[in-house]
Amino acid sequence: MSAWTEKYLAYVGSVRRYSERTLTIYGDVLRSFEEFTGTPAEESLLPTFIRSYEVDLMKKDSARTVNLHLSVLSGFAKFLIREGVLKTNPVKGVSRPKAEKRLPEYYREASMAEYFSSTAYLPKEAEALSGDPEYYGKLLSRIIILLLFNCGIRRAELISLTHSSLNRGRKVLSVRGKGDKMREIPVLDEIIDEISVYEDVAAAKFGARNADGPLLLTESGRPLYPVYVDRTIKRELAGVPGITGRRSPHVLRHTIATELLSDGADLNSIKEMLGHASLAATQVYTHNSPEKLKKVYAAAHPRAKK
Numbered sequence: 551m552s553a554w555t556e557k558y559l560a561y562v563g564s565v566r567r568y569s570e571r572t573l574t575i576y577g578d579v580l581r582s583f584e585e586f587t588g589t590p591a592e593e594s595l596l597p598t599f600i601r602s603y604e605v606d607l608m609k610k611d612s613a614r615t616v617n618l619h620l621s622v623l624s625g626f627a628k629f630l631i632r633e634g635v636l637k638t639n640p641v642k643g644v645s646r647p648k649a650e651k652r653l654p655e656y657y658r659e660a661s662m663a664e665y666f667s668s669t670a671y672l673p674k675e676a677e678a679l680s681g682d683p684e685y686y687g688k689l690l691s692r693i694i695i696l697l698l699f700n701c702g703i704r705r706a707e708l709i710s711l712t713h714s715s716l717n718r719g720r721k722v723l724s725v726r727g728k729g730d731k732m733r734e735i736p737v738l739d740e741i742i743d744e745i746s747v748y749e750d751v752a753a754a755k756f757g758a759r760n761a762d763g764p765l766l767l768t769e770s771g772r773p774l775y776p777v778y779v780d781r782t783i784k785r786e787l788a789g790v791p792g793i794t795g796r797r798s799p800h801v802l803r804h805t806i807a808t809e810l811l812s813d814g815a816d817l818n819s820i821k822e823m824l825g826h827a828s829l830a831a832t833q834v835y836t837h838n839s840p841e842k843l844k845k846v847y848a849a850a851h852p853r854a855k856k
Contacts, residue, residue, distance in 0.1 A: 551577070551580060551581055551584060551591075552584065552590035552591060552592060554590065554591070554592040554630065554633075554635065555577075555580045555581075555584070555590070555591050555592070555626070557633075558576075558580070558625075558626050558629045558630075559573055559576060559577055559580075561629060562576060562625075566729060567728070567729055567730040568728075569706045570776075571776065575618070575622070576622050576625075579618070579619050579622040579623070580622065580623075580626060582619070583603055583619070583623060586602075586603050586606060587599050587603070591623075591626060592626075592630055592635055592636075595623065595626070595627055595630070595636065595640050595641070596640055597640050597643050597644060600620070600623065600640060600641055600644050601644055603619070604616060604619075604620065604644060604646075604647075607619055608647060613646075613647035613648060616646070616647050617646050617647065620641055620644065620646055623641050624639060624641035624642070627639040627640060627641050655795055655796055655801045655804055656801060656804045656805040656807075656808040656809075657787075657792065657793055657801065657802070657805045658792045659809055660791075660792060661790050661791060661792035661793050662699060662805065664790055664791055664792075665695070665786070665787065665790050666692075666696070669688075669691075669692045669786075672685075672688055672689045672692050673689065673692070673743070673744045673747040673748070676689070676747050676750070676751055680751070680754070685751075686751060686752070686755055686769060687769050689747075689748055689751060690748065690766065690767075690768075690769070690782075691782050691785070691786050692744075692786075693744065693745065693748045693766065694708065694766065694774075694779060694782050694783070694786075695782075695783065695786055695787075695802065696741060696744060697711075697723075697741075698783075698799050698802045698803065699802045699805065699806055700737075700738065700741055700806065701723055701725070701735045701737065701806075701823075702735070702803050702806045702807060702823050702824050703723075703725055703735070703803070704727070704728075704799065704800075704803065704825075705776055705779050705780075705799040705800075706776075707725045707726065707727055707825075708766070708774065708779065708799070709764075709766075709773065709774045709775065709776070709779065710725075710726050711723075711725070711764070711765040711766065712761065712762050712763060712764060712765055713749070713759065713760070713761045713762070713763060713765055714761040714762060715765060716737065716742065716745060716765070718742055721736060721737050721738075721739070721742065722734040722735060722736055722737060723735045723737050725825065727825035728825065728827070729827075731825065733822065733823075733825050735823055745765075748766075749765075752767060755771075756771050779799060780798065780799070783797050783798060783799060783802070784797045784798075803824065807820050807823075807824060807832070810823075817829060817832050817833065820832050
């Protein structure tokens with residue numbers, strides 16, 4: 551990659567605080583563009599090159615993927631404008647393919663209730679189960695899903711939690727989100743209690759830790775990492791009735807947002823909880839679940855009333 555593309559990746563990593571996964575995607579896109587044009591990205595950011603690249607991508611990729619590539623190139627162009635390398639953004643003049651809007655996936659309320667019910671014994675019987683060598687890993691798995699689901703946080707936000715993130719007096723969880731922005735999420739008493747049980751178990755296993763240390767540790771005492779979280783969710787939710795599709799941190803986030811909206815929470819409150827930069831990102835959750843549609847149908851349809 552050229553020196554300017556490397557400077558851009560360093561900028562979005564250190565200043566914009568993008569995740570490692572996002573940095574990898576950005577790097578792959580810029581590298582792909584340079585390989586296609588055969589010149590450094592900053593030199594080939596011309597409408598003719600960009601249109602040719604778009605046409606080439608559409609032969610093998612979806613409209614969604616093509617738009618991702620164009621968005622990365624547009625962000626790079628904006629960076630070059632700030633640095634005085636470009637005067638205008640050439641990507642703005644390139645039309646983008648229409649991508650089909652996809653409704654967010656989510657799990658049924660009954661499925662999540664089944665999971666938490668089947669694992670409820672883990673925090674309740676901590677003392678009795680402490681001698682089981684597999685107990686710590688099982689408890690940790692439940693805590694991971696508990697926090698992702700109930701707080702609607704992202705995977706990276708979960709990994710970055712420290713002991714001081716939870717304010718027990720105010721009953722809030724301080725989360726560092728995208729762009730290094732902090733937000734506070736209300737936490738229920740029962741969740742605070744479960745975290746306290748986990749911390750006691752972890753302290754007995756690894757010893758006392760300072761307030762700035764990671765809240766959650768793997769069985770080997772390492773901080774959580776993305777692959778560990780993904781594997782945990784796939785394993786824990788496998789076989790849960792009603793969960794047959796993708797099992798991931800983001801679907802858990804979609805699920806709590808959908809449930810909150812179905813139960814009457816307003817979009818602005820959900821936006822603040824999820825850490826969205828704009829209300830438009832939160833509006834994807836205005837889809838109706840089959841259960842909600844049935845309730846509306848039964849309450850409003852004239853023939854259903856009869």
